[in-house]
Amino acid sequence: MRAYFDHCRSTYVDKSVIDEMIPWWTEKYWAPSSFTYTGTTAAEAIENSQMAYAKFFGGKPDEVHFAPSHAVANNIAIQGVLNNVESGTVPHVITTSIEHGTTMDLVKQLEKLGKIKVTYLPVDSNGLVDLDALSESLGKDTVLVTMAAVNYMVGTIQPVKDISKIIRDVNPEVLIHYDLTWALGRLADLALAPYADIITASIERIHGPKGVTALWVKKGVPVKGPIYGSQAYSRIVPGTPDVPSIVGAAKALELMQDGLEQKIEHMKHIRNRLINETMELVPETLLNGPEGDLRSPSNVCLTFRYVEGESVEMYLDMEDITVDTGSACANPFLEANHVILAMYGDYERAHGAIRMTFTWTTTDEEVDKFLEVIPGIVAKLRKISPLAPKVYKE
Amino acid sequence: MRAYFDHCRSTYVDKSVIDEMIPWWTEKYWAPSSFTYTGTTAAEAIENSQMAYAKFFGGKPDEVHFAPSHAVANNIAIQGVLNNVESGTVPHVITTSIEHGTTMDLVKQLEKLGKIKVTYLPVDSNGLVDLDALSESLGKDTVLVTMAAVNYMVGTIQPVKDISKIIRDVNPEVLIHYDLTWALGRLADLALAPYADIITASIERIHGPKGVTALWVKKGVPVKGPIYGSQAYSRIVPGTPDVPSIVGAAKALELMQDGLEQKIEHMKHIRNRLINETMELVPETLLNGPEGDLRSPSNVCLTFRYVEGESVEMYLDMEDITVDTGSACANPFLEANHVILAMYGDYERAHGAIRMTFTWTTTDEEVDKFLEVIPGIVAKLRKISPLAPKVYKE
């Protein structure tokens, strides 16, 4: 059995979620519409899922939409809001310097196209957003603040309620978008609707269907584009809705909420073992990101000094263990992870970073398997590293 | 058992396609990437699907992308090309007056935003595009011609190869986008890559997964946006790819190609029965769209004079029969079907239109079931219609 520590990048779909979807693929494969039995059956199924997510976020059912991918949801959230700014002005957007590519590359692209001005908020060595910088950057032309509630790379939990308070105190017209993708199933309270204007959350990371992302847009918040097309089913997400995935999304949420406290406790146990026991076994191991309650229960990010991350990842892979790395060597554009660079300004630390993300079904056996091999792998690589001190060369 | 004649709007997912996807959801749920076993396994799965669609369209594997919805694919195809036109000029786009909302509403929206000028080509009473109008409308500022190869409402098959020849004779730089969604599994030869620059085809209509649309973009054709984000996996469709759906897409194509000739023959048989026997049983029934080989094998569109379509649809629904209608009453924006209006300029004809779309597993029993009830339903509605002549009032 493979030990899989990359659940933030892709994870399994729960068998019960699949079972829930099957009749909607094979028997009740109808498009939602009014009045007919088939059409209303499908429409009601969508409504049920809207209700579930509305309740979870603390909003209203008709404020919940379902996008066919996370990238599409974030583009609707961010570009959709900007498309309403009168032309002639270049709106100002605030984000952080540690966003996932889904937001980072989008914002950078819009900036490059001259469509927006952007502030990338600095973070401290815990990955926490600089709140003073936030206050200062909020200007008259600021239209949107967008950030992830939990960082994908180092697991920092941002104090989003405080952040919203600061933003609204300065300028209540600034729209707030939180990406909860990697917060879902990791934080107990995500009823953030009162603190936000738009929320996106990919359902994939809680073992829901792959092609569906919840998109909550507060009533009255204007969203237009960037995807246009038939609005027969939704004003915000054009096209025929994927009913089975939307049904599966509700099932995944229900399963996630069942015993969430214990799930979180279990992940904390896995996290703490991975951090503490690895650091005991492997000298000169650096923890990237915060300790304790500032950190997501399902994220570990370590740098083994003097060794490069892709080599570690590859050796682990050969032992049937999957991790992720911040190494430039493993990046299609040969760039070391920007989150760790933003936090520590230390290239080597980013280049050597190993990220381990997991879920509530990750087992102690998987942890054991990792702990068994990691000291040998790091020792071997340090032995051949020109950066490692003599002590590792014997 | 319900008789379901709305496969163009939504259809079932084949059980073998589901079976093919299950291990990719539950065991091999990995994100594609280089070098590791998990990453390359996922990447190879995507490549296999790229190869299958490349072969089918007549293009190259790395020209094939997978979008998470049909709307997204068409937006990338159309907006993606327009985003490369230098700012300052308003590019000219040619489409037809009978497109599906996915294209129609997109193009109209871009026109309204002042981003493009549009020619909506007229069609004849068969729904065939006016080729003279096409030649005449091709101008120096024309950037793109976009249309569906098979019309969703009346099943007209456009002579796309001839259309491409005309376009390229006039101006070989004009880009050509064909939407093959409702042509897939209905026409024998869809190796259209030599005749096009971009092809989109939703896999849903051939009983593939819901959330995936094939997007073929000829090498060298510049496509940018409108969705931005992490390009680690694809330059054209940002975000983590939905590997199971992409695997399912290849399976669906394989199943569709197996015995396609017989499938088409069977659908023609169903189509001819529905048209001929209904017209025999119900007087004053009009066939919307062409007869014979100009028509898709899996489309029937009829207007029963003097009766409104939604009523017919509702009565049929109560008899466990699903159809679609062109009636304004059934449209969320209370607009009668624009395709029939464009073809016949006859509001009543559009308002009364009943569309029946089917697939290769549609049975004679379903046809029988429809034929059994339709004369009574139409008679009943004509009896109460103020438009119907006396003869129907007895």
Add this chain to the structure above:
Amino acid sequence: MSIKYNPKVIEHFKNPHNQGVIENPDAEALVGSPACGDQIAIYLKINNDVIEDIKFESYGCASNIATASIVTDLAKGKTLEEALSIKWTEAVQELGGLPPVKYHCSVLAVDGLRAAIKDYLRKTGRLPEEELSSDLVREELYHVIYPPQGLD
């Protein structure tokens, strides 16, 4: 596109040849890749202009380790002149191919070897002490970033 390492690359990655340090080497060099930031060190023992022993250290990816392993194999026993003419393409060929995105790793290995040989030539007075200018470094590194258009 799925990109894999072939079994020979994996074999050299798992069990690299000539790995380690030579105490009191006749020449040595440490070079870095401006592409990804990796580094490689080469140590030489030279007798009569023949490379008697060669060892390497690597702070780099699997392909970096594997190419260093193969390049040091290729250089061992060769004259300095022969060793100087080893091309990164040879190393790639010897390994049975590398993914294109990893060509620069093999360039780095070959560069390390050349830098170490030049260090020897300099030490033995056959090459002038070079003045380090940023232009020179840029030129040196140009073919590391763009291997197919490189000096080979």
